[in-house]
Amino acid sequence: MALVLTEEQSMLRDSARGLIGDHAPVSHLRALRDSRDATGFSRDLWKSFAEMGFAGLLVPEEFGGSGLGCVEAGVVMEEIGRTLMPSPFLSTAVLAASALSRGGNKAQRSEHLPKISEGSLVAALGLDEGAKHRPLQTKMQAVRSGNGFKLNGAKALVVDGHVADLLIVAARTAGQAGERDGITLFLVDPKTKGIATERTIMVDSHNAARIEFDNVEVTADHVLGEVDQGFALLEGVLNVGRGAVASEMVGLSEEVFGRTVDYLKERKQFGKRIGEFQALQHRAAQLYIDIEITRAAVLNALQKLDSDFENAASAVAVAKARAGATATRAVQEGVQMHGGMGMTDQFDIGFFMKRARVCEELFGDANFHADQLARARGY
Incomplete structure (x- = not known):
């Protein structure tokens, strides 16, 4: 396959460059930093992003998205990199949309994907627990309790974690840190009792958070994909x-x-x-x-x-x-x-x-x- 963009992908790039360049130059990030903005990004700009279809690039058409691919998402991310635009595109339109599209059941996809596409839902992936990226070293525990699980542990560097409406959390339902088997993904409402969120002041003025889970109860319906095989x-x-x-x-x-x-x-x-x-x-x-x-x-x-x-x-x-x-x-x-x-x-x-x-x-x-x-x- 030729390592060049198609005509349609080039048009998408030009469209994204126009919106981002006009409304989110580096001075936009500087202003958010200097004002110590509590959200960390412009919700109005994110709404405009969604209206142009960018938030739903990886969302299947049946759930209100464009049903496009990773190349198209990369095209938009490249333009974001040019101006350092702070937005939930990575956490929500890329990571969450991919996780729900690939692992969600029909009810989960129907509930969350249309909201991602329209820009009304911000999601975050809670994975790493230490200073470095080590997915297999997940130690956070998910212990069976009744018809569900209780989550205990903490997640660090959760991108957009403090503004998220939905958390996708990796926890151990079996096995030991370092093992592939035994990891399960959960869809968690950040307002659930037992969750404490602390915004992290990032050196690059972008959003991240530390999230602690203390006996957070979730049901079997909150499991994303298969138990132990996540x-x-x-x-x-x-x-x-x-x-x-x-x-x-x-x-x-x-x-x-x-x-x-x-x-x-x-x-x-x-x-x-x-x-x-x-x-x-x-x-x-x-x-x-x-x-x-x-x-x-x-x-x-x-x-x-x-x-x-x-x-x-x-x-x-x-x-x-x-x-x-x-x-x-x-x-x-x-x-x-x-x-x-x-x-x-x-x-x-x-x-x-x-x-x-x-x-x-x-x-x-x-x-x-x-x-x-x-x-x-x-x-």
């Missing part, structure tokens, strides 16, 4: 999320590159524009090559998720690891080529550096995915 569903959903975050990092990297090149053409030193210095030209050229290679790797992973979902894990691992390394290099070069001013809050480059660092950690850093790839190939 890891396969979870891993598939995470791969979709990883592809989306990798796309965001591609957009972020390209925006930083563009801003840096513009600066090289304007800034003068020793009577010459610094872009005339060969050393900086070489560094800029290498960064451009890295971004284009990464773009191809990410698009390949997204296409693989759409065409051969069950066998896409390796392509996704390559894409996420490559995107993290490229974004890190892009922001570091951007800051260095801007000189000391690049580290000041006056310039937007610092926002991109902080977001790149968070995206690198989301759903596994480069080391995590290199390890996953090595294990998959028998090393």
Whole structure:
């Protein structure tokens, strides 16, 4: 399959770029940060997002969505990365929509997917419990109680957790930390008795939360997928999320590159524009090559998720690891080529550096995915 967008996908990109560029430039994120906005994103803008069909990209048509694929979701995420737009697109339109579409029963899909598509429901995935992404190390307990379960434990770095109307929570119904079997996914109302949510102040000014569960009661109807066999569903959903975050990092990297090149053409030193210095030209050229290679790797992973979902894990691992390394290099070069001013809050480059660092950690850093790839190939 050619590693280029179709005409329809290019039109979707242009539509998303127009909306996001006009209504959510980096100054939008800066304003939310400076005002200490309690929500962390613009609900009016999210409503506009939904009205244009972006919130329902991965929702099947029968539930009010577009029924499109991961490539289309990646196209939108790339545009989000260009302006660092804070929104529930990743948590809700990508992760939750994928989880419900792939693992939900008819009642669960009918109840939640139309609301996601219309932008009236924000959902969040509660997975990691420590400082690093380790899905198999899930320790949170779900003990059988009557016709359901009681949840006990805590989740960290829950994206959009403090504003979520619905939580998708991974917990152990059997086995020990490190085992694939025994993980079950639950749909939980965050207003349920025993849930305590604390918003986390993120370095990149985006939303996250820590959520504690103290004897939280859920019924069997709240189980998403199969009891004890939720890891396969979870891993598939995470791969979709990883592809989306990798796309965001591609957009972020390209925006930083563009801003840096513009600066090289304007800034003068020793009577010459610094872009005339060969050393900086070489560094800029290498960064451009890295971004284009990464773009191809990410698009390949997204296409693989759409065409051969069950066998896409390796392509996704390559894409996420490559995107993290490229974004890190892009922001570091951007800051260095801007000189000391690049580290000041006056310039937007610092926002991109902080977001790149968070995206690198989301759903596994480069080391995590290199390890996953090595294990998959028998090393």
